Amino acid sequence: MANNNKQENEITSIEDLPNELFGEIFSYLNGNDASFSLIYLNRRFQCLVKEYCQRLDFKSITKSKFDLIFEEYDTQWCQSLSLSNDHHTYGQIEYFLQFYSLIDHFSQLKSLTLYNRKSIDTFKLLSQIFLLTNLVSLTLKPICGKIMSEFDFFNLKRLAITSCKNTTWIKKxxxxxxxEYTMNNCCLSQIVLAWPVKLKHLKIVFDNDDVGVLVPQSLTYLSELSILEIYQKKFGKSLPNGQVWEQLIRSSFPELKKFKFYFPFDYGFVSIKKEKKVLSSFSTSFYLEEKKWFIRCDIFTVSGIAIIYSLPFTFDQYTIISNSSSGRIVTLSNSNFIHSDKDLYKHMKTVIIESISEWDLEDAFYTKHNKNTYEQIMLNFISAPHFNSIERLHLLPNYYRYRNEYNIKILSNSFYILLKKISHLYVLEIDLSDLQFLTENWTNVILCCHLSENIRSLILHSNKHRRQFLDGNEVDQIIRVFSTKCQYLSVCVLSSIHTIISLLRNMKQLHSMHVFVQTKDNEEINMKWLEKQNIGLNYSNCFITNDEQNYYFWLR
Structure with missing residues (x-):
């Protein structure tokens, strides 16, 4: 009898599992992924999706699946929504506002994220957001603070925004x-920094020293801060000073638990004392013993550049200098950190490789480097733990300055090593002429095959020093190499209208595409024109937007 009861209580089907267990699993899922996975299952699972999958993140969805969500589901259950106009989903926010509504479809929202909403009627958008009375978290990138200040969002507890260098409006x-405040040049206002006084977590992202030197003094009255993050994007002339931050923290932030920072700086070719002074200022007993805050400094000796940052690395982007031997100094020992080096850099997703061609170095310096030296420099970069989580590689335009028969094989091989070692890489951003050079005019079979198999997102730039035009042969090569797996393509190189047709017809995996187009007076790119091309695209699986000569296609 006991054996019979035991058999009756055994779970023999996944549907025998309790709702609470499914709820725990579903709570970790993106709502649109769960919806498509369970769309044809019974009512029980439909109800579980609505109850536990309260987050819809549309940052990488195709257009047809986006529409299907609204056709099949009542989205009022959603409490967190992300829309984006980035390279995965060009025009998505415009499309949503044209055919749907925040109020009608998402009245219960508590969290809203809108990425890259440049061309949208800001006042109209904010008017809708203002009516979301449950909203407590808002991400808007970018937006002008002057317009934002016209609305009262009394319930907001978290705000992530890209906006003006005059931040006085945010005190409201x-x-x-x-x-989280990222500064840009959306308006010509002067630099004035001020912050809400009750902040517990503040992250500031800016470009240059002109902002950086003003940041510390702007923070003195934020006595409730527990987390402070400072990220400087570009190399500065002003040296980071750990003593200034130490004094500020001691006097103004009694509750501060975490201090995260990233400061790239120019210490000069011969001024090694400056570099040591910076390092020592962040290596006092206050940092190492009292707070147990540790740093790493990466030093690019040829260029006189260094980057000092806190550990673990909490930002998503890092810059390295190519063809420049590097060293590092770390204040974190194995006894201070129980996790692996991989965990220290798990948040880093993008690496930018910058050429030292901006510095006026003599050509003779490069002629001294042989094949082994070039490859060793590249291997030193990619053997570091930085690269374990990298998904996006951005080679700045004009990355390779010297292109001759001697170094083309060397650099092509180094580039292949780089691609192979970054195991999670799927986004490549590169100058078209650099890509031509590195693939040896598309004849390096091994390298082209690797790109074909691994790159899902390709962003091609034009050489800033000479006007480029994407001809038919280059279009054919892009299709040949990238059509198999590439889902997102941006061609920032002047192209003809025929390039659009050829890419859309032959790159069947594309979910979105951007092309910089030169059109004739009688040429108009719109849906009526696209349907006449007989390539299977229409209003149901394509949405077109444009900004002057830039045309954006959200597909399939």
Missing amino acids: FSQLDSL
Whole structure:
């Protein structure tokens, strides 16, 4: 009898599992992924999706699947929504506002994220957001602070925004607990920094020293801060000073638990004392013993450049200098950190490789480098733990300055090593002429095959020093190499209208595409024109937007 009861209680089907277990699993899923996975299952699972999958993240969805969500589901259950106009989903926010509504479809939202909403009627958008009375978390990138200040978002607790260098308007949002503020040049206002006084978490991202030197003094009244993050994007002339930050933290931030920073700086070709002074200022007993805050400094000796940053690395982007031997100094020992080096850099997703061609170095320096030296420099870069989580590689335009028969094989091989070692890489951003050079005019079979198999997102730039035009042969090569797996393509190189037709017809895996187009007076790119091309695209699986000569296609 006991054996019979035991058999009756055994789970023999996945449907025998309790709702609570499914709920725990579903709570980790993106709502649109769960919806498509369970769309044809019974009512029980449909209800579980609505109850536990309360987050819809549309940052990489195709157009047809996006529409299907609204056709099949009542989205009022959603509490977190992400829309984006980035290279995965060009025009998605415009499309949503044209055919759907935040109020009608997402009235219960608590969290809203809108990426890259440049060409949208800002006032109209904010008017809809203002009516979301449950909203407590908002991400808007970018937006002008002057317009934002016209609205009162009293319930907001978290705000992530890209906006003006004059931040005085943000003081109006006095109820904020968390603020992530990225500065850009959306308006010509002067630099004035001010922050809501009750912040507990503040992250500031800026470009240059002109902002950086003003940041410390702007923070003195934020006595409730527990987390502070400072990220400087570009190399500065002002040296980072750990003593200034130490004094500020001691006097103004009694509750501060985490201090994260990233400061690239120019210490000069011969001023090694400056570099040591910076390092010592972040290596006092206050940092190492009292707070147990540790740093790493990467030194690019040829260029006189260094980057000092906190560990673990919490930012998503890192810059290295190519063809420049490097060293490093770390204040974190094995006894201080129980995790692996891989965990220290798990948040880093993008690496930018910058050429030292901007510095006026003599050609003779490069002629001294042989094949082994070039490859060793590249191997030193990629053997570091930085690269374990990298997904996106951005080679700045004009990355390779010297292109001759001697170094083309060397650099092509180094590039192949780089691609192979970055195991999670799927996004490549590169100058078209550099790509031609590195693939040896598309004849390097091994390298082309690797690109074909691994790159899902390709962004091609034009050489900034000479006007380029994408001819038919280059279009054919792009199709040959990248059509198998590439889902997102951006061609920032002047192209003809025929390039659009050829790419859309032959790159069947594309989910989105951007092309910089030169059109004739009688040529018009719109849906009516596209349907006449007989390539299987119409209003149901394509949405077109444009900004002057830039045309964007959200597909399939």
